Amino acid sequence: MANSPLEAIRSNIDKAAGIADRKPSEIALIAVSKTRGSEEIRPLLESGHRLFGENRVQEAMEKWPALKADFPDIELHMIGQLQSNKAAEAVALFDYIHSLDRPSLIKALAKEMKRQERQIPCFLQVNIGEEPQKGGCDIKAVPELLAQATSAGIEIVGLMAVPPDHENPVPYFALLAKLAREAGLVGLSMGMSGDFEQAVKLGSTHVRVGTALFGPRPTPAG
Secondary structure, three states: OOOHHHHHHHHHHHHHHOOOOOOHHEEEEEEEEOOOHHHHHHHHHHHOOOOOEEOHHHHHHHHHHHHHOOOOEEEEEOOOOHHHHHHHHHHHHHHHHEEEEEHHHHHHHHHHHHHHHHOOOOOEEEEEOOOOOOOEEHHHHHHEEEEEEEHOOOEEEEEEEOOOOOOOOOOHHHHHHHHHHHOOOOOEEEOOOOOOHHHHHHHOOOOEEEEHHHOOOOOOOO
């Protein structure tokens, strides 16, 4: 896929990493494939890309088992809000969960990981802009949730956040990086299509890019 959006994004990640004196290999590019059909996903798979992110368990269950059968080394990330009653399906299908944000979900996921004998690394999602309409735990709750997850046997590999829309994301990325350092965590899931370069410069280890890879989503009719 020479000169493809995928190669362009990787090039921009490499440049941002260089500016920050980081190794590009430290940054994972998650292709956000929510609302995208298999016919849009397969070209990326055939080009060698293997990291994908989904927002809804049900949608992921409908398309990814068949794709995983053809490409067994796919790494699937749950990046959307996760309901506790979907914990069993999430543990069975996903390789990483980025949206752990409350005690009830810790309990549900820990139970399912034990039952299925499958350990899924997780990120704690932080409501970094303190927005009531968004998921994520309160900033001040990070140490307590981290302790609860660890006690329950869940591996927490980092923090995740989505900055407020239409605001400069840089202060929020910097704050999330500071919270991660204070918690002794290396992983930072931050940065999307419009701001992943800034996120990389501020330490992101996982950028979540959808529109810049796949193009604009069709506008729903009606």
